[in-house]
Amino acid sequence: MPLALPRRAVAAMPRALGPVHMLALDLPALDAAEPPVLTRLAVFANPWPGSVTVWRSADGAGYQPMLVAAAPATMGETLDALPRGIAACWNAGASLRVRLYGGALTSKTDARVFEGANAAAIRNPSGAWEIVQFANADLIDANTYRLSRLLRGQAGSDHAIVDELPAGAPFVMLDEHLLPLARGRDALARPLDLRAVASNRSHDDAAAVALTVTPGATALRPLSPAHVAAVRQGDGIHLSWIRRTRIDGDGWAAEPPLGEDVEAYTLDILSGATVVRSIACATPAALYAGADELADFGAPQATLRVRVAQLSSAVGAGFPTELTLTL
DSSP, X not given: OOOOOOOOOOOOOOOOOOOOEEEXXXXXXXXXXXXXXXXXXXXXXXXXXXXXXXXXXXXXSOOEEEEEESSOOOEEEEOSOEEOOOXXXXXXXXXXXXXXXXXXXXXXXXXXXXXXXXXXEEEOTTSOEEEEEEEEEEEEETTEEEEEEEEBSGGGTGGGOOXXXXXXXXXXXXXXTSEEEEXXXXXXXXXXXXXXXXXXXXXXXXXXXXXXXXXXXXXXXXOOOEEEEEEEETTEEEEEEEOOOSSSOOOSSSOOOOOSSSOOEEEEEEETTEEEEEEEESSSEEEEEHHHHHHHHSSOOSEEEEEEEEEETTTEEOOOEEEEEEO
């Protein structure tokens, strides 16, 4: 009986590892979670190594596993400059090309967009992230899409709309692949020293990528007030506005929750860029007395430049609304 040939051993090839790319996003509160998520982390690699572990160090010496990304985030960059658009309204004539590092985009119906689909964050030159939604995503080249029927400044990110968003801006889809990196007031302004690498490797591997992240207060800042109005009456100028809530404010059946410990605002009266008077308010209304107007300007004004912001006991003034009102 002939002897069996020896079985040839095949060496297992190590899983391919591409460089890990990380982006930290300080976004407005996207849900009613408590404590709120201050910073989210987007992780991408090509090829994807199966999973990526994010390690954290408290002292710069030792590292401990903190998070595991089981799938890559959908990330890329814009290819066109995007001019200023109107927040929370369909920007029907605007479009934007985006090149993805990997993944795919699809079109959604208006109804799905209104339910939160196709939301992405785009970083402006100052570092703030504007949340944009899109209904149409047309593949026009390899990994390149033209996005149209845009909703700008979503989820309270209208403060991040700039006159022109330049090409090359980082683009991140807001989906379940983002990792919650920092939560609650205690995490504010506390730097996080991170390293990310394939989960089958150690934090000190040569392929590990380092990133230092300092969580900001975007998710805790009250949103800018809306519908600011002014009417001159016998005792002065009566101003009013409508507050917006950063927490659980999508319902229409009841008054939206305050979202803060107490209701408070600051109203600034401006002359050019100079604040000539500040008025503290406990309700979304204020009286700019006629005597104060004469003291500040010397005569009644036909127009009035104002800036109003809701206050937070945790982080101070929220995002302001600034505009010129005709009296």
